[in-house]
Amino acid sequence: MDVTLSGLRVLREIAERGTFTAAAGALGYTQSAVSRQVAALERGAGSTLFERRPGGIRLTPAGQSLLRHAAVVLDEMDAAERELLGRAPEAGAVRLGMFPIAGLIVARSLAALRHAHPGIEVTTREGSTPALARALRAGVLDLAVLSSRPPYHPPDEELPALHVVTLAEGTLLIAVPAGSRLAAQDAVEAEELADQPWIASPSGRGEPALGVWPGLPGRPRIAHTAKDWLTKLQLVAAGCGITTVPSNLAAVMPAGIRMIAVAGLPAESRRTLLARLPGPHSSSVALLARALREEAGHLPGS
Amino acid sequence: MDVTLSGLRVLREIAERGTFTAAAGALGYTQSAVSRQVAALERGAGSTLFERRPGGIRLTPAGQSLLRHAAVVLDEMDAAERELLGRAPEAGAVRLGMFPIAGLIVARSLAALRHAHPGIEVTTREGSTPALARALRAGVLDLAVLSSRPPYHPPDEELPALHVVTLAEGTLLIAVPAGSRLAAQDAVEAEELADQPWIASPSGRGEPALGVWPGLPGRPRIAHTAKDWLTKLQLVAAGCGITTVPSNLAAVMPAGIRMIAVAGLPAESRRTLLARLPGPHSSSVALLARALREEAGHLPGS
DNA sequence: TGCTATGTATGCTCAAGTCGCATGGGCTCA
DNA sequence: TGAGCCCATGCGACTTGAGCATACATAGCA
Numbered sequence: 230m231d232v233t234l235s236g237l238r239v240l241r242e243i244a245e246r247g248t249f250t251a252a253a254g255a256l257g258y259t260q261s262a263v264s265r266q267v268a269a270l271e272r273g274a275g276s277t278l279f280e281r282r283p284g285g286i287r288l289t290p291a292g293q294s295l296l297r298h299a300a301v302v303l304d305e306m307d308a309a310e311r312e313l314l315g316r317a318p319e320a321g322a323v324r325l326g327m328f329p330i331a332g333l334i335v336a337r338s339l340a341a342l343r344h345a346h347p348g349i350e351v352t353t354r355e356g357s358t359p360a361l362a363r364a365l366r367a368g369v370l371d372l373a374v375l376s377s378r379p380p381y382h383p384p385d386e387e388l389p390a391l392h393v394v395t396l397a398e399g400t401l402l403i404a405v406p407a408g409s410r411l412a413a414q415d416a417v418e419a420e421e422l423a424d425q426p427w428i429a430s431p432s433g434r435g436e437p438a439l440g441v442w443p444g445l446p447g448r449p450r451i452a453h454t455a456k457d458w459l460t461k462l463q464l465v466a467a468g469c470g471i472t473t474v475p476s477n478l479a480a481v482m483p484a485g486i487r488m489i490a491v492a493g494l495p496a497e498s499r500r501t502l503l504a505r506l507p508g509p510h511s512s513s514v515a516l517l518a519r520a521l522r523e524e525a526g527h528l529p530g531s
Numbered sequence: 532m533d534v535t536l537s538g539l540r541v542l543r544e545i546a547e548r549g550t551f552t553a554a555a556g557a558l559g560y561t562q563s564a565v566s567r568q569v570a571a572l573e574r575g576a577g578s579t580l581f582e583r584r585p586g587g588i589r590l591t592p593a594g595q596s597l598l599r600h601a602a603v604v605l606d607e608m609d610a611a612e613r614e615l616l617g618r619a620p621e622a623g624a625v626r627l628g629m630f631p632i633a634g635l636i637v638a639r640s641l642a643a644l645r646h647a648h649p650g651i652e653v654t655t656r657e658g659s660t661p662a663l664a665r666a667l668r669a670g671v672l673d674l675a676v677l678s679s680r681p682p683y684h685p686p687d688e689e690l691p692a693l694h695v696v697t698l699a700e701g702t703l704l705i706a707v708p709a710g711s712r713l714a715a716q717d718a719v720e721a722e723e724l725a726d727q728p729w730i731a732s733p734s735g736r737g738e739p740a741l742g743v744w745p746g747l748p749g750r751p752r753i754a755h756t757a758k759d760w761l762t763k764l765q766l767v768a769a770g771c772g773i774t775t776v777p778s779n780l781a782a783v784m785p786a787g788i789r790m791i792a793v794a795g796l797p798a799e800s801r802r803t804l805l806a807r808l809p810g811p812h813s814s815s816v817a818l819l820a821r822a823l824r825e826e827a828g829h830l831p832g833s
Numbered sequence: 834t835g836c837t838a839t840g841t842a843t844g845c846t847c848a849a850g851t852c853g854c855a856t857g858g859g860c861t862c863a
Numbered sequence: 864t865g866a867g868c869c870c871a872t873g874c875g876a877c878t879t880g881a882g883c884a885t886a887c888a889t890a891g892c893a
Contacts, residue, residue, distance in 0.1 A: 230608075230611070230612040230615065230616075232536070232608070232611075233535065233536060234534070234535060234536055235851095248868090248869070248870090249869075249870065250868080250869065250870080258852080258853090259852075259853055259854080260869080260870075260871095261852080261853070261854075261855090261870090261871080261872080262851070262852055262853075263870095264870060264871060264872085265850095265851075265852080265871090265872090266851090267870095268871085268872095269850090269851090274615055275615065275616075276615060281869085281870065281871095282860090283859080283860045283861060283868080283869070284860085284861075284868075284869075285869080286869095286870090291615060294611070294614050294615060295611055295614075295615060298607050298608070298610060298611035298614070299611075301603075301607045302604050302607045302608060302611075305600050305603045305604045305607070306532075306534070306600070306604060308600060309532070309534075309596070309597055309600035309601075309604075310532040312596050312597075312600070313532065313576055313577065313578060313593060313596060313597060314532075314577075537880090550839085550840065550841090551840070551841065552839080552840060552841080560881080560882090561881075561882055561883080562840080562841075562842095563841090563842080563843080563881080563882070563883075563884090564880075564881055564882070565841095566841060566842060566843085567842090567843090567880075567881080568880085569841095570842085570843095571879095571880090583840085583841065583842095583888095584889090585839080585840070585888075585889045585890055586839075586840075586889085586890075587839095587840080588840095588841095
């Protein structure tokens, strides 16, 4: 077997990003270089590592197998680098991923954890649920806080299944400007939403637009799209439109915004999940997981 | 840090062999290639990894640090290769080194271990005591059976010190042809040995010749040199000369040979040691170590 | 004090690897 | 059917890495 460290880095990055092209961007390569690295890697490993499918790749069993070892190898190389540079071994560091709006529960949990166990280092990263699931499988994350909607499928369809616990359950609400007509009510009828300007998140291929109430009749009028939640809420406060928010976010809602429920349509449930790879995990990971579960229990609406 | 897998392999091989040149031979490279690999490795690591000293090299602290990680990385790569080739993960395999004449105790221990724990795979390798000590430090061996002579210094001077236990204690004897004049006695006076033809092992730089009784007056007459013990003993049986043997070897002495003691000089003690790196070790390693200790207790003369 | 043996470093050359650029083919979705 | 996304590949420039030959440094020995 003739495999290079660059090849393993490319493998891990592809597993995390889901496409050659995205991995190339993340690594500062061109797509062509990644394609060649993959070819060399598969030649060296003697088997096909990726299933090329439109819209991205999947790891073959051989690819998953090599990925597990690659994660160990690259982690060890990182540890070697830290040690040679004289830094602390950072043995207790836990890598946590979260979907963009999970910052509240994560921030509170980290504060509690730092108070109870000051020695544990936690680094965090944002990402979408599929990206976080891939990062878990690539060994780049130890834990991930994900969002899930009915019918609550597992975060991905790979095997072995991720180990998942529910941190919190909540519903979807609507954020409206505090002074608007809608804000005067506790709940708004679905019909009233039909011609409202919506503030949506840029959606991926074929997925329903996030930020727009699902199941509305007709085509929603999307006035603005923004990825950042603070931006979206500022737009709402400025009266530029309305958007959906998880009920868990009530505690951090800025001034000028009111959250109201929707009547006339079935309630939209949302779960906040904590996921990790099955198998053994370090005590630091367990402590952070417990802190997240405990903090979630204190949140309103759970 | 920019380090290649080849560089790590070279590092491990040098740590095991003790010189660039020997590592080059073992890896199928030229010495020049190894020298360049080392230069690249040190440039990539950003620090000097080897102390060049005449007669060989020593690892600097940075080199030792990188070696530890390299051992993990390369073992993981080996595991990946085995897994990709469909072989069993070989999780319980223990790598045992031994000095050339330890075969007796090792063979019996392996038989006992196989009987009690059939699942444990053990691979063995021969080597001199310094070579085995280096191999332990390079992470290439899990355990090593070494020989030690007074004043029983540790096997090497590196830090951290190897973990060492004494398996057996014995003395040095003389192997003589069964029909010879010397064989008639139970012990031979040192003066009688002075002009005997000796069968020695090829000795390294500056070290005393093995196989010749130490401390004899004058210059010994070395009639033959041989590395292999069976060869040496055949030479003795054929009357070509005499040689020293550890008392532990009595049980496997071939016909035509008699072992006698030396009078008139202080007894030459020899210890058989079991060494491993300090720190945690797998249960398979512990089981093999226990089997070796138990078998050593059954040997005569211990 | 030279001479030799052992071991490492380096200039030179060539082959192989690696990258970016540009392009082509395959697939999905609108 | 066309646009968009994704991967594969031919081409050229550059870098890397290996062997060969040789120079340099040190220890042991006559």
